[in-house]
Amino acid sequence: MSASYREHALKILPWICARCAREFDGKRLRELTVHHRDGNHDNNPPDGSNWELLCIYCHENEHARFTDAAAGGGVEKHDVAPAKHRPLEGLGELLKKKK
Numbered sequence: 001m002s003a004s005y006r007e008h009a010l011k012i013l014p015w016i017c018a019r020c021a022r023e024f025d026g027k028r029l030r031e032l033t034v035h036h037r038d039g040n041h042d043n044n045p046p047d048g049s050n051w052e053l054l055c056i057y058c059h060e061n062e063h064a065r066f067t068d069a070a071a072g073g074g075v076e077k078h079d080v081a082p083a084k085h086r087p088l089e090g091l092g093e094l095l096k097k098k099k
């Protein structure tokens with residue numbers, strides 16, 4: 001797996017940083033990087049649904065929250081999505097109904 005997903009991403013996504021909305025072309029295109037939404041560099045669906053184009057500055061910011069993030073590639077770390085279910089929700093109601 002080389003950087004080919006980057007070329008693919010640049011083909012189907014607008015050359016604009018998704019964070020700061022700067023536009024890139026020509027030489028500056030090098031500053032536009034592919035961010036993986038789920039943090040998995042091996043997850044490269046051809047429709048681009050896992051990609052986000054970020055300039056190197058915004059991309060760094062995106063990852064700066066994780067001080068222990070491994071430099072030089074590997075699996076990216078991202079926020080864990082908040083749990084959709086709340087196990088304790090409704091417990092109060094259940095207790096009220098109990099007699």
Ligand SMILES: [Zn+2]
Pocket residue numbers: 017018019020021022054055056057058059
């Ligand atoms: Zn940016």
Ligand SMILES: [Zn+2]
Pocket residue numbers: 034035036059062063076
């Ligand atoms: Zn990233």
